[in-house]
């Protein structure tokens with residue numbers, strides 16, 4: 001069984017929610033990303049989303065855009081990401097999912113991308129600009145490699161469409177908490193719990209919620225109504241705050257990995273208090 | 276001819292809907308609202324009334340005797356005078372159509388991106404006419420290059436939002452507008468300014484702009500008694516070109532030539548010629564030719580003409596490139612500048628720098644044409660907005 005499915009089975013048994021941090025590969029550099037993966041794993045992260053930086057990230061707010069730009073300063077590409085995953089796979093069994101826009105996959109060659117992603121030890125992909133209708137080609141080559149393609153639904157997705165997407169998604173269903181782009185929000189929409197409950201009636205697959213979640217209290221509240229919670233911008237802000245600018249170069253500050261680890265630990269604790 | 280695009284918005288290999296899920300309901304709703312409006316005689320009538328009495332259509336087809344003489348070679352050159360449409364460019368044909376549609380859909384807020392500012396001005400104008408709130412995203416670099424258009428938008432009641440991300444030009448203005456739309460999708464309609472973006476935009480903008488080609492057919496028959504031999508237009512996103520080409524697509528004998536911006540040269544990193552030297556990929560919701568590196572990162576574009584400064588192009592142009600139905604060529608900043616000055620002198624018409632690209636190609640084309648050939652150039656806009664830029668360039672060179 002694939003690592004993602006196995007993880008969600010355990011999470012459901014333990015009656016908690018999965019904590020899913022998102023970081024951009026190569027922000028501020030590949031070595032830091034490696035250290036972050038291992039530290040977040042130690043601090044209780046259940047699955048890690050690794051961003052493949054893209055020049056035009058349409059679904060992302062300023063925080064993740066800037067993070068992509070920092071990574072692109074040293075031309076981080078898919079090969080670098082695969083190399084990194086291969087390396088950390090020797091040290092951890094945590095599910096790793098690539099989150100990236102479609103064009104870099106397309107230019108790599110879909111079959112080659114699927115093969116290299118799976119060989120490196122990735123467990124799945126999230127491609128935010130590839131809705132169900134356009135995803136057939138990618139899913140056809142990803143599936144035989146054992147890669148889960150995780151699809152998204154939004155608060156404005158009609159019920160019959162949610163059913164279709166839920167049927168096609170693999171690993172879990174990604175519920176976008178807001179109609180909007182990524183970025184931290186002080187308040188989550190009041191209808192969020194209702195929305196999640198609605199989704200749960202339409203599918204038995206695990207549902208993870210993301211976009212805008214930044215605080216342990218939000219995580220705690222949501223863990224009662226969802227199988228997984230994705231936190232991106234809040235972690236990236238922390239990375240940004242602990243990155244040191246040296247002339248034109250960026251470098252991880254001495255506390256970066258530790259601080260992110262502590263934050264992830266806190267968030268993870270909150271996933272256990274929701275029930 | 277096959278139905279193009281098909282129901283999922285694909286033009287052969289190109290087009291499609293590569294957008295975040297949050298936008299899917301909006302573009303599906305837009306698609307069905309547009310299809311309904313097209314069948315509705317009331318919508319057509321209202322649109323045509325506005326185009327006639329407000330925009331000033333039909334725009335003239337003018338035989339440019341001065342330019343003709345300068346080109347030599349005994350050909351006839353006609354200019355389709357989109358520069359004379361209200362607000363000074365073809366962009367208004369599309370914005371009137373889309374804002375009218377948005378109003379029917381019950382949307383209360385209009386957003387748009389703009390490069391040269393012409394599309395922004397045309398959108399702000401249509402929104403003012405129809406009483407809708409309007410916000411326009413514009414790259415900071417373009418706001419500096421096109422100050423006059425920024426003020427025009429503000430005068431007509433629009434808010435201009437500077438885009439500071441990425442290249443600070445058209446590409447990133449589109450990114451920001453899409454992000455706004457994702458966030459405010461309930462009450463907001465996004466008026467895209469060219470035949471780009473996810474389905475149904477390339478089809479819908481093409482259809483709104485096709486009025487240019489339909490009029491041209493009628494007018495050239497009246498004036499010259501026959502159809503033209505060559506039709507030329509500049510290609511940024513490709514809307515003025517698609518608008519004039521589309522009604523001639525089935526006339527296989529007519530050469531259609533799209534002129535991209537070679538900027539500082541297509542062999543350099545500073546141009547906007549994805550059809551000439553780009554490769555297929557996905558940007559802004561559609562598969563089409565674009566400028567990218569081997570890893571699929573989008574490259575910055577360059578053109579002296581801000582409206583051509585874009586690394587992508589409409590998906591249907593990609594189809595016409597592959598099939599060979601349209602020839603795509605590129606002229607550089609210098610050639611465009613020369614044509615800008617030439618047409619101003621020969622016929623007293625100051626063209627937009629974008630349109631000057633199409634005019635510039637005449638010089639290369641004319642020697643190869645048989646005597647008596649009829650060439651129609653789409654003069655997509657007027658050059659008032661560019662006068663400051665050109666004056667500065669001329670001054671720089673004199674110093």
Ligand SMILES: Cc1ncc(COP(=O)(O)O)c(C=O)c1O
Nearest residue numbers: 393469511512513514515582656
């Ligand atoms: C006058 C004029 N012509 C042409 C263009 C390029 O757009 P398109 O290729 O969509 O016609 C612009 C864009 O701003 C413009 O202002």
